[in-house]
Amino acid sequence: MTRTAPHLATLVLLTALTVLTLNMFLPALPAMQEAFGVSEQVIGQSISLYMAAAAVLQLILGPLSDRIGRRPVILGMLVIYVVASILCLLATDITVFLIARTAQAVAVGGGILSSAIVRDLYEGRGAAAKLSLIASAMAVAPMLAPMVGGAMEAAFGWNSIFMAYAGLGAALLLWCWRDLGETKASGGIAARGVSQLLGSALFWSYVGVQALGVGVFYIFLTGAPFVMVEFFGLGSAQTGLVLGSTTAGFLVGAGVSARIVERLGGMRLILFGRMLPVIGICAAWVYFAGGGVALWPLLCATLCVGFGNGLSIPSSAAGALSVQPELAGSASGLSGAAVLAMGAGLTAMATAVVGAQTTPATLLAVMGLVALGALASAGAARMLDKDVPARG
Template identity: 60%
Template sequence: MKRTPPHLGTLVALTALTVLTLNMFLPALPEMQKAFGVSEAVMGLAISGYMGAAAVLQLIIGPVSDRLGRRPVALSMLALYVVASVICLLAQDVHVFLGARIVQAVAVGGGVLASAVVRDMFDGRVAAAKLATIASAMAIAPMLAPMLGGVLTSVMGWRAVFVVYAVIGTGLLALMWHDLGETQVKTPGQPPERISGLLTTPLFWAYAFCQALGVGAFYVFLTGSPFVAVALFGLTAAQVGLGLGSITGGFMLGSAVSARLVSRTGPMALILTGRLLPLAILSIGWLYFSLGGDQVLVLFAATLSVGFGNGLTLANANAGALSVRPRLAGTAAGVAGALALAIGAALTAVATALLSLAATPERLLSMMICVVFLSLIAALAARRLDKDV
């Protein structure tokens, strides 16, 4: 079996596949709805079904990679992804399409496996720095993918998006075959570690909830800001898009800063800074609007701080969760990822319900403050439990 460790760029590409598969096809949804002759609700299953399957598959892919190794799971995942993409491309029936689309959710294994591979290769602060570098580089994907999907759909039709998915999957399969050596080292005769040992460790859950709630603040912003921006400030769709990009830009900057500083400051200092800074700035923004302020740039400046704070926090919290039981790094990545999706889905529903009643910046910022505060509580719990910080 190939043993050469992969290049960092390979892990970035593997992680980016998750984001590309989720959102590059979004601009094509209206055309797909017409092509299949179905309602918006049915077509929406291509998103909700994908996300539900992704949550479940993370819980499977991670533990399987701990047992069988990273390389065989990655190659199998990508082969299945290519087949599913081709079926989506050729589908003439919406049920066939939706079934294949759900199978495409194996792409979520990219992020799980990349995190596990980093933990296999590096320890502590070095692992946190590598994960932050990956996060900073692949953050470009959610900004560019919808744009590419929109161009492909406009020029060549919605099926062109799935041609690109199949091509990307094939290219990644070839890249992984060539570059992804097995990184998991097993001692002969050593029994597999019990998953219960991870799931009953409070430190793992402290790091996992810190990370998941940080991601949850993203979901609240992405769900709620269009309501507020259009209803109160009268922004156009293009202006809303620029505003949504602010939090991603902040995340890229924060991740880059984290990658450079973590070896000197340690992960916990960055995690706490990444919680306290947005908490303070969001509170200032809330006070500004409560006193009658009406500048939309203040809203997006406040939320940009959440992106920057998440850049400081998420990779370091992820590294902490993976370090609790290093031999179960795949399981830890899968469980933490599934938790983030579940919390994100719940917070999306809550944000939609509350802002449909009153789409005000104070209400949006209040929700974000609450979520970031809960993430801070989890971070403080991790600090108390982790004797190595």
């Protein structure tokens, strides 16, 4: 089958499905708890089971797309997603709802396969530019989705959110049937190729840039609410604005990356994008360790984190997918699972450390150590990638 380039909007929407399915329903959790007559812990499984399934599915859907193609996997994923969303909408039993909700985790394929499709169609700097455009468009989704979900629940009830999921999935299914041709080159995958990918230090260096870079963001999101309330005395609304600072920085960084990566090259953006958070975090730590109490140095540090991630993550993702181009699906799934696993581990660590000593200096110290790890991974990628001039 010919390698047919889908519209960029198709890839953005497929990636958006992952984010929307995870967090648009969150404001409706109390209403759902009441509707099903269960405890907070039970309804909370709609998040934990979803994330666990998403981690496993990333390891399945990527390699499967390398074997049978991107198009059949995406179309099959969307069929399952629509059916699962309808079951969630109609469920009157919590067990049925949780099973269907867990099945919705197939949405994770939208993100990993969009990245693989970009690598199928573009190389090096071109792939990094397209991934940056997708990332900059997607940076808005985590901010808007809970607001939209909350408004829908207030106006029409929690079921309306799952009706929207089903409608969006059905619309995407029809659109992808029309717009998304097969982009993977003909030929299956060999076990030897997968083994080489798993054993590639270069691949894991690029993954380390992504996982540790995003990990700094997760640490901030986990520890900052405690610091905002206990140290700075902020309310929940003000805390929400502070938490949005990293997302704002990421949006700007990804936008800048999309504009300049083809001129400067991905490796330069990766290295600068990993240096900037280290510098910002260290400067803020020195301020708070010296007794400072103002909020703005922490905000500056988190803007550096977001901006640095926006610069470095799209190019590091393109680098990871370029190690074995014929295994872009497997590479995307593996890197996505690694990011999720790293995020879970670092979130638990941040909760323990910052919970024991709730100060900005403690939070920044943990963030700084992980940011240094991301910088080290970037340095390793630079040394290991012998084809940097060609790839950019």
